[in-house]
Structure formats: C-alpha cells, structure tokens
Amino acid sequence: MWQEIDRVLISREEIAARLEDLAGTIASELAGGELLVIGVLKGAVIFLADLVRKLPFPVEIDFLAVSSYGKSSVSSGVVRITKDLDYDITGRRVLLVEDIVDTGLTLNYLLGHLKSRQPQLLKVCVLLDKPERRKVPVQVDYVGFTIPDEFVVGYGLDYAGRYRNLPDICVLKREVYQAPRA
Numbered sequence: 001m002w003q004e005i006d007r008v009l010i011s012r013e014e015i016a017a018r019l020e021d022l023a024g025t026i027a028s029e030l031a032g033g034e035l036l037v038i039g040v041l042k043g044a045v046i047f048l049a050d051l052v053r054k055l056p057f058p059v060e061i062d063f064l065a066v067s068s069y070g071k072s073s074v075s076s077g078v079v080r081i082t083k084d085l086d087y088d089i090t091g092r093r094v095l096l097v098e099d100i101v102d103t104g105l106t107l108n109y110l111l112g113h114l115k116s117r118q119p120q121l122l123k124v125c126v127l128l129d130k131p132e133r134r135k136v137p138v139q140v141d142y143v144g145f146t147i148p149d150e151f152v153v154g155y156g157l158d159y160a161g162r163y164r165n166l167p168d169i170c171v172l173k174r175e176v177y178q179a180p181r182a
C-alpha cells in the first residue's frame with residue numbers, strides 16, 4: 001500500500017502521546033485570553049486539526065499558504081505567500097502552527113510578515129524540527145519532535161503532493177527522491 005516508504009520514524013501512537021503533552025503545555029501557557037491559531041497550508045493541516053482538539057478552551061482558526069519546494073526535496077530559499085490570512089491579527093494573540101522547520105527560511109519570512117501586522121502575542125509551534133539544517137536562526141516556542149536530517153512524509157507532510165494522509169511520520173526510500181545512477 002505504501003510501497004515507497006522505507007520505514008516509520010515516528011508512529012501514530014508516539015504522535016498522539018506527544019500531542020497530549022504539547023497541548024497541555026500550550027494550554028497552560030496560552031490560556032486566559034482569546035487565541036487565534038494560524039496553520040500554514042498544507043503541511044500543518046493534520047497536526048493543527050489534532051492539536052486544537054486537545055486545547056480545553058475555544059480558539060479561532062485561520063490559514064495561510066506559502067510557495068513550497070515544489071517537487072524537489074531541496075529548499076530553494078524562495079518564499080512567497082500564495083494565500084494570505086482572512087483575519088486581521090493586529091492586537092491579537094496568535095499561535096502559528098507549521099509542519100516542520102528545516103533551514104528556517106520559511107518560518108523566518110512568515111514571522112516577519114506576521115509581526116509587521118503587530119499582533120499582541122505571537123508564538124510558534126512546529127511539529128518537527130531539523131536543527132542540523134538551519135540556515136537562519138528562528139523563533140520556535142513549541143516543538144513536537146526533533147528529528148535528524150532525513151526527508152520525511154506523512155501526518156500532513158508531502159512528497160510531490162502525496163503521502164499527507166499517511167498516519168505515521170515516515171522516511172521515503174532514497175530512490176524515490178534521488179535520480180537513479182547512470
């Protein structure tokens with residue numbers, strides 16, 4: 001069924017257990033005021049959906065979309081907003097939810113963009129962090145898992161648009177994203 005998958009890196013059970021803790025931390029630190037949770041399309045959709053249902057108070061949800069790697073698994077460093085927020089975040093308390101921070105270029109750009117609108121509070125939650133690959137330092141307040149430098153798919157993360165619906169976080173077979181040798 002998932003023939004291009006090499007192995008499971010983080011299982012659905014491990015994700016669910018970690019989300020309980022993460023949501024508990026976020027709930028205790030961000031309770032006591034209205035909260036707008038912003039997801040970065042499309043990779044953060046599954047994570048955000050699970051996370052917000054573990055928060056014990058009402059939140060609002062909005063999304064923005066950025067241009068991504070396309071079919072390549074290597075960052076171009078070029079970031080472009082392809083769908084902006086519906087809400088005005090000025091003076092609001094905001095939690096930005098992203099799938100993964102890799103080089104940091106995407107998050108760095110997004111945070112600049114959001115801060116220019118002067119939210120009252122801006123916190124950042126990422127499902128996955130690959131610190132080895134960082135090119136720019138970037139604010140991250142909550143991390144689901146720190147992972148090694150491997151290209152992962154599943155639980156919202158894609159390769160060429162596919163695998164977002166895979167329930168576990170997995171490593172693809174290398175031959176899938178590397179050209180075969182001549």
Ligand code: 5GP
Nearest residue numbers: 075101102103104105106150151152157158
């Ligand atoms: P950065 O700008 O930090 O290099 O990359 C951020 C974006 O690159 C993520 O939001 C994600 O879309 C993509 N990305 C980085 N690493 C991976 C990975 O291991 N797997 C997948 N599917 N996407 C990744």
Ligand code: MG
Nearest residue numbers: 040043099100
């Ligand atoms: Mg992303």
Ligand code: MG
Nearest residue numbers: 043068069158
């Ligand atoms: Mg992608």
